[in-house]
Amino acid sequence: xxxxxxxxxxxxxxxxxxxxxxxxxxxxxxxxxxxxxxxxxxxxxxxxxxxxxxxxxxxxxxxxxxxxxxxxxxxxxxxxxxxxxxxxxxxxxxxxxxxxxxxxxxxxxxxxxxxxxxxxxxxxxxxxxxxxxxxxxxxxxxxxxxxxxxxxxxxxxxxxxxxxxxxxxxxxxxxxxxxxxxxxxxxxxxxxxxxxxxxxxxxxxxxxxxxxxxxxxxxxxxxxxxxxxxxxxxxxxxxxxxxxxxxxxxxxxxxxxxxxxxxxxxxxxxxxxxxxxxxxxxxxxxxxxxxxxxxxxxxxxxxxxxxxxxxxxxxxxxxxxxxxxxxxxxxxxxxxxxxxxxxxxxxxxxxxxxxxxxxxxxxxxxxxxxxxxxxx
Amino acid sequence: xxxxxxxxxxxxxxxxxxxxxxxxxxxxxxxxxxxxxxxxxxxxxxxxxxxxxxxxxxxxxxxxxxxxxxxxxxxxxxxxxxxxxxxxxxxxxxxxxxxxxxxxxxxxxxxxxxxxxxxxxxxxxxxxxxxxxxxxxxxxxxxxxxxxxxxxxxxxxxxxxxxxxxxxxxxxxxxxxxxxxxxxxxxxxxxxxxxxxxxxxxxxxxxxxxxxxxxxxxxxxxxxxxxxxxxxxxxxxxxxxxxxxxxxxxxxxxxxxxxxxxxxxxxxxxxxxxxxxxxxxxxxxxxxxxxxxxxxxxxxxxxxxxxxxxxxxxxxxxxxxxxxxxxxxxxxxxxxxxxxxxxxxxxxxxxxxxxxxxxxxxxxxxxxxxxxxxxx
Numbered sequence: 001x002x003x004x005x006x007x008x009x010x011x012x013x014x015x016x017x018x019x020x021x022x023x024x025x026x027x028x029x030x031x032x033x034x035x036x037x038x039x040x041x042x043x044x045x046x047x048x049x050x051x052x053x054x055x056x057x058x059x060x061x062x063x064x065x066x067x068x069x070x071x072x073x074x075x076x077x078x079x080x081x082x083x084x085x086x087x088x089x090x091x092x093x094x095x096x097x098x099x100x101x102x103x104x105x106x107x108x109x110x111x112x113x114x115x116x117x118x119x120x121x122x123x124x125x126x127x128x129x130x131x132x133x134x135x136x137x138x139x140x141x142x143x144x145x146x147x148x149x150x151x152x153x154x155x156x157x158x159x160x161x162x163x164x165x166x167x168x169x170x171x172x173x174x175x176x177x178x179x180x181x182x183x184x185x186x187x188x189x190x191x192x193x194x195x196x197x198x199x200x201x202x203x204x205x206x207x208x209x210x211x212x213x214x215x216x217x218x219x220x221x222x223x224x225x226x227x228x229x230x231x232x233x234x235x236x237x238x239x240x241x242x243x244x245x246x247x248x249x250x251x252x253x254x255x256x257x258x259x260x261x262x263x264x265x266x267x268x269x270x271x272x273x274x275x276x277x278x279x280x281x282x283x284x285x286x287x288x289x290x291x292x293x294x295x296x297x298x299x300x301x302x303x304x305x306x307x308x309x310x311x312x313x314x315x316x317x318x319x320x321x322x323x324x325x326x327x328x329x330x331x332x333x334x335x336x337x338x339x340x341x342x343x344x345x346x347x348x349x350x351x352x353x354x355x356x357x358x359x360x361x362x363x364x365x366x367x368x369x370x371x372x373x374x375x376x
Numbered sequence: 377x378x379x380x381x382x383x384x385x386x387x388x389x390x391x392x393x394x395x396x397x398x399x400x401x402x403x404x405x406x407x408x409x410x411x412x413x414x415x416x417x418x419x420x421x422x423x424x425x426x427x428x429x430x431x432x433x434x435x436x437x438x439x440x441x442x443x444x445x446x447x448x449x450x451x452x453x454x455x456x457x458x459x460x461x462x463x464x465x466x467x468x469x470x471x472x473x474x475x476x477x478x479x480x481x482x483x484x485x486x487x488x489x490x491x492x493x494x495x496x497x498x499x500x501x502x503x504x505x506x507x508x509x510x511x512x513x514x515x516x517x518x519x520x521x522x523x524x525x526x527x528x529x530x531x532x533x534x535x536x537x538x539x540x541x542x543x544x545x546x547x548x549x550x551x552x553x554x555x556x557x558x559x560x561x562x563x564x565x566x567x568x569x570x571x572x573x574x575x576x577x578x579x580x581x582x583x584x585x586x587x588x589x590x591x592x593x594x595x596x597x598x599x600x601x602x603x604x605x606x607x608x609x610x611x612x613x614x615x616x617x618x619x620x621x622x623x624x625x626x627x628x629x630x631x632x633x634x635x636x637x638x639x640x641x642x643x644x645x646x647x648x649x650x651x652x653x654x655x656x657x658x659x660x661x662x663x664x665x666x667x668x669x670x671x672x673x674x675x676x677x678x679x680x681x682x683x684x685x686x687x688x689x690x691x692x693x694x695x696x697x698x699x700x701x702x703x704x705x706x707x708x709x710x711x712x713x714x715x716x717x718x719x720x721x722x723x724x725x726x727x728x729x730x731x732x733x734x735x736x737x738x739x740x741x742x743x744x745x746x747x748x749x750x751x752x
Contacts, residue, residue, distance in 0.1 A: 058655065080648060080649025207587055210582055215647075270593050
């Protein structure tokens with residue numbers, strides 16, 4: 001095991017057991033208010049028609065989840081934070097884009113399928129100072145006006161800092177993901193909010209974030225946003241390029257390299273409480289990808305300008321964990337020629353390689369609709 | 377509409393639509409890592425065998441929920457906060473208690489069904505300064521040693537302040553709920569953690585709470601805990617007594633009346649993102665119960681000693697919302713004879729009455745195993 005593996009720190013050592021207990025498909029109960037008992041799965045074996053009785057469930061389960069299906073994406077909504085938990089898109093260059101589809105024809109709208117007291121609402125964002133930030137971007141869904149319109153449902157929206165983030169760096173990041181459809185046969189991308197705590201003097205961890213709207217229906221403002229990208233190889237069926245990124249919900253200097261935001265999948269999974277692409281990312285693949293991710297992250301940190309603002313808060317829980325036991329990182333700009341190139345994903349990836357091996361995770365130019373230099 | 381109805385404030389005005397979209401039964405997927413597609417429900421009509429295809433789901437849904445079945449309770453676990461979302465118990469005086477069942481025979485244990493990186497762990501609590509607080513109390517499950525042992529699974533445990541809370545006021549509250557089985561035919565109780573923000577100067581809301589353990593697998597420390605109690609009437613089938621309570625995760629002066637912690641169900645639902653007893657609590661019932669709850673809460677606040685510490689933080693989001701537009705409350709001790717008795721639950725309750733109408737929500741004595749005066 002090389003030095004890089006220690007960069008996984010504590011987290012890598014504790015993965016045991018299968019993913020089975022986290023893999024659920026949600027089934028809607030046929031009756032809104034059952035007169036009798038709620039059925040629930042036994043959770044063992046392959047016989048999913050077997051249901052289980054529990055006397056505690058007589059007056060229903062206190063459900064708090066919501067799986068939403070749209071033309072271009074699937075979303076899970078959290079009625080506690082009033083944000084999406086995650087939004088999952090399938091992008092393909094094979095999708096035909098309809099002429100005349102334009103976001104000017106779309107309007108933000110509330111998700112009427114969620115009771116008003118549990119959904120995020122238009123009024124929550126008004127005067128809040130935050131943008132209504134798309135998680136599945138409108139520009140990914142030009143195959144029909146309906147598909148684009150659906151990205152404006154508030155179940156796809158989180159409060160995002162506008163200037164320097166949603167309208168700038170984050171938009172370029174979205175464009176980068178969209179462009180991956182050119183170099184791969186298809187792309188799956190999971191986007192979500194995440195709340196990361198800060199380390200206090202004395203070593204304790206503290207969560208701290210604003211909420212918008214009015215009580216008791218406040219909307220949590222995420223401290224960070226993530227994307228986990230899975231791009232299928234054009235040449236080798238079964239091979240995929242995978243990368244995870246976490247950015248602060250804050251203005252980001254435009255010349256910051258995207259590799260600065262690479263994170264190990266496992267650390268992000270632990271922070272978000274979500275398992276990504278369980279149908280592809282096995283423990284072995286995650287391990288190989290995360291070893292590469294730590295390399296790419298350090299590469300990005302070495303390229304980043306030291307004069308910029310702190311991009312992840314001091315003692316941020318993801319950077320703290322992923323760099324535990326790592327060699328010290330000099331967080332300052334170096335000529336790219338002096339910075340050690342990250343190694344390739346190891347054979348443990350079983351066909352999975354880190355996304356940044358595919359062109360180095362190069363963002364499009366700041367104003368990509370005008371021809372200009374690329375940001376590394 | 378009486379003055380009391382205004383006490384519901386903003387929240388009551390916005391309830392529209394049915395509960396249907398929040399009522400899910402969770403169905404376990406038969407294969408851990410599907411080679412093919414994930415099935416998901418159409419979510420419409422009564423045909424639950426109809427599943428729906430979405431190309432975004434090729435590599436699985438990023439599941440993040442976990443429904444757990446135990447002898448005495450059902451629990452939902454949140455891998456993001458690493459706390460239970462809720463724990464639901466069914467209590468009955470008809471259950472026979474086995475001799476020799478003792479918590480001295482039980483040990484706390486980790487939930488091995490949850491991957492180690494997503495569960496809360498014994499090591500997270502060590503040296504944290506917090507108790508491993510049961511949500512389903514051990515003493516509710518003396519029908520067998522197995523049932524009691526299962527309450528020690530960490531999926532039933534949240535970090536609780538020990539002195540003055542878990543070992544004192546909260547324990548008496550648990551005893552109060554347990555004793556309800558004597559005056560009703562059966563009791564259902566939902567217990568959970570909740571995180572409430574504080575109001576900053578300038579009117580903005582801010583969430584702030586500590587986390588224990590090590591990143592990236594930190595465990596959130598709840599700011600508050602709740603119980604929602606549903607007790608079936610002995611005399612009138614279909615009639616139920618219902619009450620919701622929220623307490624700070626902090627030492628509580630032992631002479632604080634329990635009514636001080638009564639909250640409207642709806643405000644708690646909005647803050648927790650959970651709908652309680654959807655099989656019984658209709659909008660009409662919730663409205664009637666919550667009108668009574670505001671009365672009981674004000675009654676408790678008038679009885680509470682003004683010298684004690686603030687029991688809910690200044691500008692707490694639940695008290696802020698439930699007292700919006702309410703007549704001003706004098707938060708000071710008054711002789712009980714001078715305090716206006718709360719009104720009875722209105723006919724909109726359709727057989728549901730507020731729990732405090734059943735004996736006034738009187739806590740057992742501080743050391744209830746010794747005979748002593750009761751706390752009102």
